[in-house]
Amino acid sequence: MTTGGGGVEEPTAGGPxxxxxxxxxxxLAALQPADGDIVVDGTFGNGGYTRAxxxxxxxxxxxxRDPSAVATARELASGYDGRLIPVEGRFGDLGAIVAAHGGRVDGIVLDIGVSSMQIDTAERGFSFQKDGPLDMRMGSSGPTAADVVNRLKIGDLARIFGFYGEEKQAGRIARAIVARRDERPFTRTLDLAGVVGKVVGRSPKDKIDPATRSFQALRIYVNDELxxxxxxxxxxxxxxxPGGRLVVVSFHSLEDRIVKRFLRDRSSPPSGSRHLPNLAPVSQTFVARNKAVAASEEEARQNPRARSAKLRSGIRTDEPARTGSDALEFAALPSLADLPESGD
Known part of the structure; x- marks a missing residue:
């Protein structure tokens, strides 16, 4: 899904x-692919990891989930003698996808966020710097960002901007959006960016566009990225x-927090105390690295979208998989499936 990574729109978008x-x-150092291994690239994008x-x-x-990315993968597959299997789908469904292609694998790599190609293509609706339809879908189906901003209630919009975008002005932005859509609905990216920009403002010290966090929040919500x-x-x-490797590159604190909590939970034994000494045993299903890996100064200089990247990884043990995802709970927000007909 990402090729330059992350969804932080840089002024150099479309450049090197x-x-x-x-x-x-x-x-590659964390994944250690070798002859005969089967690896899942859950976010193919432009195929940078897959090629390597x-x-x-x-x-x-x-x-x-992007049909254009899958088309690129199919073109690439012709040069690798059947070793590349392109699949149009969501990486959240990788369990079923892997089951349909043989069962278990030696490695999984995920690069979380919107791709450089998607940001750079105005028609996809991710950019607050280029005018395009207010879409933001990574796939080709489901509600768009325009549906969200035109139909959700003020409170729901504020929660989306506040949680997914960590936007301090979330309530004011939501009120401004609802007031404007009462006059006419939002259909274009620069229209929405302009309304958000007027609310947030920008001081000379600001390093990011005032619409950055709101657009990020809408993108994460529309695509259910978390x-x-x-x-x-x-x-x-x-x-x-057993011995298989999980490698995740994330670009946003919420994503990194989920990966960190999952690996910490799956690699740590229960900790008892003198008050609760007999905790139920749990399986340690991963051996996790202690610290996240960040991009070097040189890479960040060459590729500005690497600045916020964090890599976390773990090695699968031979313990049985746990049931449930208790370490992955996060705030409940309105479901896209229940999107109302209007924001009234």
């Missing part, structure tokens, strides 16, 4: 960062072979 997979050397994994001799199941990530982590625990 476009085809640079973030933390490629670090991903194939060149190391492994086979790849490449998943992406839910997809949570489902993918649980599925990875189920389909990785």
């Amino acid at each position: 960062a476009r085809h640079l997979p973030v933390l490629l050397a670090e991903v 994994i194939l060149d190391a001799g492994a086979s790849v199941i490449a998943i992406d 839910g997809e990530l949570a489902r993918a982590l649980v599925a990875a625990e189920q389909v990785l072979k």
